[in-house]
Amino acid sequence: GESVGLHLPTLSVQEGDNSIINCAYSNSASDYFIWYKQESGKGPQFIIDIRSNMDKRQGQRVTVLLNKTVKHLSLQIAATQPGDSAVYFCAEKRAGANSKLTFGKGITLSVRP
């Protein structure tokens, strides 16, 4: 069936470096993508989203890139900080206000001081 997956289970980066978290999706009908951050014992926190009519969107220290040709999504975090340590999930959904989200497997970002 269709799925959303992540390439690597863990990522360790040095504080101050840039982080890149990648995600592959297989549902060509998906038109909306979201990155969530989940800290231990908490629910997912919205980071940034992007619609399929865009290929790049920037937020505060974060950038999401979408490559529909190869069905690839990435999250770039600039100047990674210890507070960025968490599990990151990409999620996709199809068109429609209340269509459900499909979450990827998650990747743990660990920031070394």
Added chain:
Amino acid sequence: GAVVSQHPSWVICKSGTSVKIECRSLDFQATTMFWYRQFPKQSLMLMATSNEGSKATYEQGVEKDKFLINHASLTLSTLTVTSAHPEDSSFYICSAQTGYQPQHFGDGTRLSIL
């Protein structure tokens, strides 16, 4: 804005007990609420989708008689785990959404059945 409150955050109870979890959207009206289950080191698995005033739509493999969902208002949905057993122990997370806005999540409820 877009705050979702979930209560309780942690509950321990005996096998056979029924447990109710509340999910509230505090500063917006949620046309749709979702309930997820998450096992350690795993992703979120959607259990059901709930629209205000309607019966919940359950995902395949989720027992509707086991996991009762009520969405009586635009700011409150409840999940009741009936006759809970140790295998029901998990992290349950709700989310709320309005229109085309992103889903916003509560901080989850850790359920431990002894």
